[in-house]
Amino acid sequence: MISDWFPPPLQPFQRLQVTDGLLMNAERWQLAHRYHRQSHSFHYQSLYQAGIVYGLGVRVIVAPTEVRSQYQDGRWLEIQPGMAIDLHGNFVVVTEPISFRLASENFTPTPLPVYLTIRHVDPDSLTRKSVSPLVKETFRIDEKTTAPQANEIELCRLLLPSSGQTVTLQNAPDVFRPQINQPNLLHRVLVRARPHGSVVLGRGEQTPDPDFQAFGDFLASAVYQYPHLNGHLDDAPHPLHPDHPPTCDFLYVRNPNPWSELEIGGLSRHLEAGKLLCAELTQWDDDLSALMGLYGELQRAIAEAEQDPSLTSVRHELATEFQAIQHQILAQLQVSYPVVADLAAQFHTPVQAILSTAHPLRCEPFTFALLPTIEGQPIFMAAGGGIVIILGDLTSAWRRDRTFPLSTATLRETQELGINLLHFAWRRQQLMEWQQHFNVSVPPALTQDAINPLLASLEKITE
Structure with missing residues (x-):
């Protein structure tokens, strides 16, 4: 059976064994905290389904005055503050409104579906590392013409008019029947208990x-x-x-x-x-x-x-x-x-x-x-x-x-x-x-290989 649920990988939990005189360094500190992050992720994936906690509404706005004149058009949206949780249990927190301009162009004779999504970004995955001792977990907003992926949370979808017609967005007067150029919020998924x-x-x-x-x-x-x-x-x-x-x-x-x-x-x-x-x-x-x-x-x-x-x-x-x-x-x-x-x-x-x-x-x-x-x-x-x-x-x-x-x-x-x-x-x-043979399959990104290098470094330190 396939479903919207992605189970956590079958791997044992490993904690740092703390003893008197143990030398604490960055690698050991990360290993200790990785256990809690893994526990939180497993808990969420086992019991809940990803989605929006609250907020993150999307409304049509006029173009901000500070943008260039060539972008002063009817393609602007504003994403409201709010919170969501992705399928790995990561929180996505938007603290202030964000202005966003749709860039997609429709070159076909039929309306083009466009999806606005948001996803969690781990600061450790960024190329430019922060020099501050505090790092802020952030997010990325994407505009795409294909259905959202498993790690993405849909904020809204729109239908852009056919080729040759001007894109002029407006809020939907009937939110249950959004039309072309109007944000469709009907397909947003809210956080809920995971179905059996x-x-x-x-x-x-x-x-x-x-x-x-x-x-x-x-x-x-x-x-x-x-x-x-x-x-x-x-x-x-x-x-x-x-x-x-x-x-x-x-x-x-x-x-x-x-x-x-x-x-x-x-x-x-x-x-x-x-x-x-x-x-x-x-x-x-x-x-x-x-x-x-x-x-x-x-x-x-x-x-x-x-x-x-x-x-x-x-x-x-x-x-x-x-x-x-x-x-x-x-x-x-x-x-x-x-x-x-x-x-x-x-x-x-x-x-x-x-x-x-x-x-x-x-x-x-x-x-x-x-x-x-x-x-x-x-x-x-x-x-x-x-x-x-x-x-x-x-x-x-x-x-x-x-x-x-x-x-x-x-x-x-x-x-x-x-x-x-x-x-x-x-x-x-x-x-x-x-009552059949169980085939253990683990998502590649979540395998034990992800922590083996850190464990190897820890063994070298303790030698």
């Missing part, structure tokens, strides 16, 4: 892109409902090939056709890696439609019996019939959709109806006794290993451009069920990774 995990969602080649984009609308809401988990869309279609298995964690397919042996091989590699296949089926034959109709009627009867004390005596009978109809749906599903039976046989993983509320898809993190009903159509789910089958158009409920809006209760239920799907994909992959 991240899931990359991709679509199969057979799945139309508009259907897959419903996940984008879902993720935009899910981040507020369950911030412990991140989701990211990989818009490119993922072909199934054993030599090039899908790179996503959650592969979504809609109304799949039978797969070839080559595609089965690619899917096998995908599932063996602990990843998930989610197949949503929305086209039913008459036999399956009849069973799904009975399934929906039983769901409504169970809900009504809960509210009506006079129906208490029939609740046990309703529950028994409800389980039985789900078994019938699963049996008919494998007849109506041979691809489901083929998958179960190929991977020796029987696909079972999710009957118990103890199943992770029904209880983690949200509990479902009855699955949602969307515009009178109930949702049915079955799972086996890394395969999840959904009967019903669950993803259509997430679309913000729906022709007919859903009730708040229905929308919330469908979003919570979607979060359970993401959580199941993340949790399954996590558990499978824990």
